[in-house]
Amino acid sequence: MGYTIQWDNAEKTVVLQQYTGNAIKDDLYHLAEESSLMLKSVTHTVHIIVDERTIKLTLSSTDIKYLEKFVPPNQGAVIVVIGKNGAAYKKLIQNIGKALAPKAFKQTFFTGTLEEARELLQVQFEVAYPQGVSS
16 A cells, blocks of 8 residues: 555544555555545545655546546545646646546645645635644
8 A cells, every 4th residue: 555544634624645655556546435435424525635745646537537436525625735846747637637527626726745735725725723733
C-alpha cells in the first residue's frame, strides 16, 4: 500500500490522502474507493486534501472516468498538493477532467504545501482546525 488516508480534523470535514514513496497506479483507485466510503459515513460536506508531492501520476481518460464513479454527493473541494514542477501538467489534467468527470473535477485547487491547503480550506470554506494546526 503506497498511501495513507485519514480524517484531517475532529469535525470530519476534511479527508487527507497522502501518497508514499512506493505508490503505484492502483493506489489511486484504492484511495478513491476508501475516500468515498469515508465521505458517505457522514452527511455534511467533506473536503479532500490529496498530497501528491512524493509521486508523479499520469492519468488516462479511463482513470479520470473511474474517479467520477466514486464521488459522493457531499464531496466538497479537492485540494491537490503538488510539487513545483507538476503545476502545468495538473492544470492540463484539470481541464480534461472537467469534461470527462465533472463531479470529480468540479472544485479543484492546487497548493505547494499541506499548510497552504489547510489555510485555503480555513479561509475559503471556514473549515475548523485546532489552534496551531497547519503543518
